[in-house]
Amino acid sequence: MDLSFYKGKKVFITGHTGFKGAWLSFMLLEAGAEVTGYSLEAPTVPSLYKLCKLARRMDSVIGDIRDYQNLKKTFDKAQPEFVFHLAAQPLVRESYITPRETYETNVMGTVNILECVRTTDTVKSVIIVTTDKVYRNDSREEGYVEEDILNGFDPYSNSKSCADILTNSYVNSFLKERNIPVSVLRAGNVIGGGDFAKDRLVPDCFRAIRTNEKVIIRNPNATRPFQHVIEPLVAYLMIAKEQIVKPELAGAYNVGPDEKDVQSVSDMLMHFQTIWNTGEFGKNTPFDWMYTEEKNAPHEAAMLSLNCDKIKKNFNWSPKWNAYDAVYKSIEWMQYYMKDKDVSICMQKQIKEYLAK
Secondary structure, eight states: OOGGGGTTOEEEEESTTSHHHHHHHHHHHHHTOEEEEEESSOSSSSOHHHHTTGGGTSEEEEOOTTOHHHHHHHHHHHOOSEEEEOOSOOOHHHHHHSHHHHHIIIIIHHHHHHHHHHTOSOOOEEEEEOOGGGBOOOOOSSOBOTTSOBOOSSHHHHHHHHHHHHHHHHIIIIITTTTOOEEEEEEOOEEOTTOOOTTOHHHHHHHHHHTTOOEEESOTTOEEOOEETHHHHHHHHHHHHHHHHOGGGOSEEEEOOOGGGOEEHHHHHHHHHHHHHTTTTSSOOOOOEEEOOOTTOOOOOSBOOBOOHHHHHHHOOOOOSOHHHHHHHHHHHHHHHHTTOOHHHHHHHHHHHHHHO
């Protein structure tokens, strides 16, 4: 993927203040794109969005994806060629607390951005980001394929299943006849520098380190397709570009590690402990964790894996960094942050290393 393709291109990103959205905005700005972002205020303090000072480099509009009139006004002003929809309520456990808001954001928010696309003449390519959790989970060990049944269990996963399905309806009803290619990307669990969200593995590890405590783990055997955040973002950018030339390639795609690299939470913690405690990044407070049984815990799937043969075949794509690499790069970024160094330099370095690999 040559990011210079996006130089001078007009790009619209929803959810640009979030973890993945900030990374995507940064990558496009580094490539020279004209980026407009639409999102709520950054969801965490600190946030990658503010650490990278993205508001100074892009047209950043703070707004609610559920507010169609404001979204449409911003969209019409931007006149984008490329649209990346990442805005969401992204946490499983939060969705049990605020199910209605989760559905409103993830379902009607997707309707709203697709309605903007439908009523605008400038759009050439659209990427809708959902999740690996859209599938009806039957605890199988083999990876889910794109043709499997969509029926997420919890409100977050289910709302993303709905967003996935309604996107297909908009494509068939409106966008295909206008030759606007749309792809839905179902990415595995992402980790990386700049994630400060609650109830997520790597941020929990760093919070424990900073308070000199053990990480409390609920489900050490839970298995997920962990990957570094750059991995799916490059896939999004690649598909958005290629589906203009070959619109027949537009569709639903899984993005994740090779199935042999799917890791359990305890595997990821072992990687973290090995890297952190070797002292490569300096003399650190020893890292450790403990398991605690959570009573009346909300349902979370024990096993989840993705089959990514479709994206490999259609785009000659393959993952570049395994789970160990992803943890290493996350720690590398956090070292910049903990030492009050410019994290943008670390991000530039990691993007360059990934693209050159």
